[in-house]
Amino acid sequence: MATLKELAKSLNVSISTVSKALNDADDIGEETKKRVKELAATLDYKPNKFALGLKTKHSKSIGVILPDIQNPYFAEVLYGIEKAALDAGFDTLICVSNESYQQEVKSVRMLTENLVDGIIISIAKETLNLKDFQHLEKLKSKKIQLVQFDRVSSNLACDSVQIDDQESVKNATQQLIDTGKKHIALISGLGSLNVAKNRIQGYKSALRENGISKHIKILEVDHIEKTHVQFRNFIQQNTFDAVISIDNKSGIIFQNILQHQFPERFENVKIISFIHEKDALLTSPPLNYINQRGAEIGAISFNLLKERILLKEDETKNPVHEKVIASINFQ
Amino acid sequence: MATLKELAKSLNVSISTVSKALNDADDIGEETKKRVKELAATLDYKPNKFALGLKTKHSKSIGVILPDIQNPYFAEVLYGIEKAALDAGFDTLICVSNESYQQEVKSVRMLTENLVDGIIISIAKETLNLKDFQHLEKLKSKKIQLVQFDRVSSNLACDSVQIDDQESVKNATQQLIDTGKKHIALISGLGSLNVAKNRIQGYKSALRENGISKHIKILEVDHIEKTHVQFRNFIQQNTFDAVISIDNKSGIIFQNILQHQFPERFENVKIISFIHEKDALLTSPPLNYINQRGAEIGAISFNLLKERILLKEDETKNPVHEKVIASINFQ
DNA sequence: GTGAAAGCGCTAACAT
DNA sequence: ATGTTAGCGCTTTCAC
Numbered sequence: 001m002a003t004l005k006e007l008a009k010s011l012n013v014s015i016s017t018v019s020k021a022l023n024d025a026d027d028i029g030e031e032t033k034k035r036v037k038e039l040a041a042t043l044d045y046k047p048n049k050f051a052l053g054l055k056t057k058h059s060k061s062i063g064v065i066l067p068d069i070q071n072p073y074f075a076e077v078l079y080g081i082e083k084a085a086l087d088a089g090f091d092t093l094i095c096v097s098n099e100s101y102q103q104e105v106k107s108v109r110m111l112t113e114n115l116v117d118g119i120i121i122s123i124a125k126e127t128l129n130l131k132d133f134q135h136l137e138k139l140k141s142k143k144i145q146l147v148q149f150d151r152v153s154s155n156l157a158c159d160s161v162q163i164d165d166q167e168s169v170k171n172a173t174q175q176l177i178d179t180g181k182k183h184i185a186l187i188s189g190l191g192s193l194n195v196a197k198n199r200i201q202g203y204k205s206a207l208r209e210n211g212i213s214k215h216i217k218i219l220e221v222d223h224i225e226k227t228h229v230q231f232r233n234f235i236q237q238n239t240f241d242a243v244i245s246i247d248n249k250s251g252i253i254f255q256n257i258l259q260h261q262f263p264e265r266f267e268n269v270k271i272i273s274f275i276h277e278k279d280a281l282l283t284s285p286p287l288n289y290i291n292q293r294g295a296e297i298g299a300i301s302f303n304l305l306k307e308r309i310l311l312k313e314d315e316t317k318n319p320v321h322e323k324v325i326a327s328i329n330f331q
Numbered sequence: 332m333a334t335l336k337e338l339a340k341s342l343n344v345s346i347s348t349v350s351k352a353l354n355d356a357d358d359i360g361e362e363t364k365k366r367v368k369e370l371a372a373t374l375d376y377k378p379n380k381f382a383l384g385l386k387t388k389h390s391k392s393i394g395v396i397l398p399d400i401q402n403p404y405f406a407e408v409l410y411g412i413e414k415a416a417l418d419a420g421f422d423t424l425i426c427v428s429n430e431s432y433q434q435e436v437k438s439v440r441m442l443t444e445n446l447v448d449g450i451i452i453s454i455a456k457e458t459l460n461l462k463d464f465q466h467l468e469k470l471k472s473k474k475i476q477l478v479q480f481d482r483v484s485s486n487l488a489c490d491s492v493q494i495d496d497q498e499s500v501k502n503a504t505q506q507l508i509d510t511g512k513k514h515i516a517l518i519s520g521l522g523s524l525n526v527a528k529n530r531i532q533g534y535k536s537a538l539r540e541n542g543i544s545k546h547i548k549i550l551e552v553d554h555i556e557k558t559h560v561q562f563r564n565f566i567q568q569n570t571f572d573a574v575i576s577i578d579n580k581s582g583i584i585f586q587n588i589l590q591h592q593f594p595e596r597f598e599n600v601k602i603i604s605f606i607h608e609k610d611a612l613l614t615s616p617p618l619n620y621i622n623q624r625g626a627e628i629g630a631i632s633f634n635l636l637k638e639r640i641l642l643k644e645d646e647t648k649n650p651v652h653e654k655v656i657a658s659i660n661f662q
Numbered sequence: 663g664t665g666a667a668a669g670c671g672c673t674a675a676c677a678t
Numbered sequence: 679a680t681g682t683t684a685g686c687g688c689t690t691t692c693a694c
Contacts, residue, residue: 001473001670014681019673029679046444050384051671054686059381070406071610082427086437091445094425096413106417113377114422123396142332170644228615249613254613284578284587284611286557310411334687346664360663362687382687385670 002043002275032244032322061091063111065121072276080108101126118145118305145308149301159304161322169202181242185217189247201247245273286331333374390424396452403607411629432457439466449476449636477641480632490635492653499657500533512573516548520578530577576604606650617662
């Protein structure tokens with residue numbers, strides 16, 4: 001790897017001249033700049049990240065902490081973040097908490113030791129339950145910027161990006177009602193996450209606004225693995241003409257069971273599910289799905305983070321809370 | 332962040348004493364070591380990565396390039412790598428090539444600029460088609476170690492880890508035959524990947540060894556999105572009592588179509604699929620699946636890489652090719 | 663057993 | 679317009 005020293009030697013100038021020329025300092029002659037840049041290009045000079053970081057205290061890198069990389073939604077957000085980061089010249093370090101508090105704490109420490117300029121996080125379920133955010137609060141004193149997305153704690157004074165879950169599900173429900181559906185059931189495998197609360201809220205308020213709140217029917221499944229029996233019982237014991245699944249699995253399973261075990265009822269039931277576009281094709285016919293716009297959320301998150309990182313020491317800015325409304329794709 | 336300088340000042344010793352004490356150099360007194368380590372612990376001293384890297388030329392980090400993070404298999408391999416790496420004190424930089432050659436080249440450059448000690452890669456489809464591996468060959472001259480897994484090019488002289496696809500599918504097929512199945516069809520959405528060739532080879536040789544090679548029946552689907560019609564036609568036009576899906580989607584779709592549109596035939600057909608454990612539960616009844624042991628493959632890959640990284644300048648070692656045989660989980 | 667000093671590659675304040 | 683110098687935090691050789 002070429003260094004400034006080597007470039008300087010080849011060109012018979014000093015190291016600082018080379019450095020300044022490459023950084024377009026305006027006290028260097030045009031001619032010199034040109035010569036330096038040309039040589040740098042041919043030798044494929046790249047500044048040494050370690051030297052740069054040591055000097056500037058900035059790594060030009062960010063960390064991302066995801067609860068679950070196997071969830072296609074998070075994978076898509078990650079994609080959005082990485083793309084935006086790469087365009088802006090930032091590297092991305094990725095950590096997976098696997099929904100574990102301990103793992104999340106470790107990830108934060110690892111990223112801190114790597115001197116990332118900022119962190120984008122979607123908080124682990126366990127952390128949200130424990131309500132212990134010290135590891136994240138400490139970041140402020142270390143001047144590491146923080147942006148939350150999706151799973152957000154309001155205890156943290158930082159920018160956040162979220163689907164407007166309530167509004168999105170309200171919209172979806174309204175669209176079902178508009179097509180004549182009246183008995184709309186909701187199924188959730190999300191437990192007590194805020195996400196779940198908001199989505200359920202949206203469902204309820206749509207029914208309420210249409211004067212059919214007596215039809216509210218909610219099925220909570222705990223272990224997605226033991227769902228099959230629960231669903232069969234639910235189908236036997238209830239009437240419904242539409243179903244909204246607010247997690248990323250139950251809709252698929254529900255459709256399969258209904259379709260296979262209750263084919264006569266399947267035809268009249270419209271199912272909408274919070275799944276990824278790609279997974280919508282795992283069933284036949286494909287599921288209607290709620291587009292969670294992961295890539296956009298990722299891009300927005302990164303841009304908020306970048307703004308904070310580039311903010312001067314003395315500037316301030318109040319926390320921003322972005323809300324994105326999901327759209328429904330009827331197949 | 333505490334530095335050696337600060338520790339030295341507090342303890343009234345020199346910086347080099349502190350450094351040596353923390354590194355357990357044997358020319359430092361036990362008493363001094365103890366004092367230094369204690370203070371370091373209470374101040375939560377962590378060596379500055381930039382300074383360390385600048386000095387030692389080692390980043391204690393590795394890069395991972397995956398073709399597709401949304402594929403649960405790759406996500407699982409990643410999990411195995413990260414865990415092993417973390418245990419060994421290495422950081423992991425993750426890149427996604429999205430099956431694109433250009434993106435892969437960019438990822439390699441990014442990782443190189445970050446001075447990773449080694450790279451673990453599963454090569455993008457496009458790169459394999461183009462057969463252009465220059466970006467990977469260059470790594471050797473930069474002393475960046477390389478390990479390939481899963482999608483492997485034999486043109487590259489480096490360690491590799493793979494499922495023994497042929498043997499695994501041969502095993503699976505044999506197990507179907509052992510339960511009395513004779514008309515076993517194979518469906519593939521993998522195109523011309525080597526993986527596909529080997530898996531098909533295993534299928535064929537099992538049938539051949541059992542003297543039923545006349546029953547070889549292979550369906551190739553190109554765009555997984557347009558599969559539904561192809562499958563219906565195939566089911567109508569062929570007889571079979573078992574199906575092996577060698578990719579991670581078609582088995583699910585196939586079972587759904589067979590089950591829903593041809594219920595009378597479904598009962599007699601055994602389906603085995605190359606899917607992830609978690610996805611096996613997306614159908615009801617759950618699919619039989621071939622356990623690809625992603626986490627193990629990840630761990631093995633990292634350990635091979637680590638050995639290379641820790642190899643002294645003058646030591647050499649011939650490339651190792653690890654083969655892992657998949658197991659079949661009948662539900 | 664401990665310390666002083668050089669140097670990794672870079673930037674930036676300060677000469678010239 | 680260009681060069682000199684100090685220093686970021688660390689390791690390591692050499693001297694005491």
